[in-house]
Amino acid sequence: MKQDRKREIISRIKSFPSMSGIAAKALKLLDDPDANAAQVEQLLKQDPGLTANLLKLTNSAYFGIPSKVGSVRHAVVMIGWKKVSKLVMAACVNAITNRQIVGYDLPPGVLWQHSVAVSVTAEGLMRELKIAESDEIFTAALLHDLGKLILGGFVEKELDEIEKVAARGIPFQMAEQEVLGTNHAEIGGLMLESWSFPTELVNAVRWHHDPDSAPQTGVMTDIVHVANVLCLMIGIGIGVEGLHYEPSVSATKRLGIKPTQLELIASQTLEWANELAGVFE
Template identity: 25%
Template sequence: MSSTSATAPSLRAAFEADDHCLSLRSGERAIDPSIEPMFEQLTGLCTLPSVAQRVIQIADDPNADTQDLLEVVETDPAVAARLMQVVNSAYCGLRNPVGDLRSALTLLGIERVRSLALTISIGGTFGRPTPVGLLDPQRLWDHSVCVATISRQIATRCNACQPEEAYLAGLVHDMGLLFINQHLNSLAPRVLAHMQSGMSLPNAERHVLAFDHAQVGAYVAWRCGFPRDIVAAIDYHHAPAACPDEAVPLVRVVTIANYLSTRYGRGSLEGRRLPAPSEGILTPMGLDLLSLRQLWEELPETVANVHELAIA
């Protein structure tokens, strides 16, 4: 990670030794060491559902197969039932409905079904009751699935990275914002006050909390065993130029998708604005302002059926 990492200095050795996380040897996004206990505490509070964590392990295991995924999903009947609803919805676009998960895997592929299973299981985390805080969890979830869907489209068009990896990165890019809202909501008015004075959301968070939502989201993702590039996509989606080289394509995809979704009115916060992606982000992807406009014009169709993934 770079000079703005989710880790405090005393955690560097753990990050460097872990194959699931980017090495910090090139620099780190440093936080005050006094914040480290809060990150550890948040990690304990912000655990993902067991199905989601096991599906993540499957996603990172090259030897995992269809049967492994079936066995995990079937351990939670609610997730399995909701997954079948989504598989047979307009979002997946199957010509004929299917009656079982094995058939869905045959038609959609293990990567697509795995992404849907993660979406459904993680969605329950967003749907938990939350005191008044920084944002509306339902709005954040809508933003997350929009960014995920747009990320898949961009990755497919640009051949920049694996489309389902892009989908997952888009889905979880703002989960740190959810955790802040759930567990530090009393500080939300101060963050909002700084935003109203002209600060960006990450800057306002750092001013009030000494860290931002990308940092804490990346830290929790690392502790939950997410693949290293997904951790980087969370950490750097507001600072793609600072990202380590190996994760840059995925981070660029999520950054562009986040901008398009937010500008389209499907942002995490009402009225929030993000800067347009620079040529330094677009050009290496084979994109320019014209192709960005084409992506924009396709957005109504791209996100038309995202509502099928609404929190049940």
């Protein structure tokens, strides 16, 4: 029965609509080393929603830009091509996550807010630990909960049973696994695998709740795990899952994070979340 349910869930991955055509083209363009801001701006003009989200992120207090940015080219001048590329990616992710996520009690916009917060926290961790900046870690953090988009309907149907299991004091994703035969992290990894994302990035999403069970441990998986847990611990995007989360002791040891550093990043995450708050209203 459980295996039949898992097969049904996995079969939904093939029919799941990926990003809009413009969003997909924008991400492809960002991977082109010869691309420039004018090309990206021209493409985004075809999707006003993407452009609006990009500019809202750019104009948030997080970046502290003194004057309002009104175009992609202006954004590049003010914060640089690399940061704008990441914000375009965040805006593209909004195109598929800005909806109510049934089963998880997440109203429209909350999953995107959580995803952006985890990405920002991951970057903060990299700076604090003096780890070289990585676009792939940012992307993995941004996409880590994508599996909820498919699993939510199944969670909704079995929520009473899942909550009974979770009431035993185990994390929500483990309760998902026990009842459904899979969990949102595994489904998210399979989604990215089907979209031909790099293996390391797929693994970071697949094991973001349980990095110690990954076939191979790595910095990307550990960073995304710790960033996600920090955001959940301070209440960003918790929904029905509650607060039953703590960072893996092994992951924090592998990264060399001290408790004082975790406290610092947690307090910074709250500050960053407040600075970005206007974007999600």
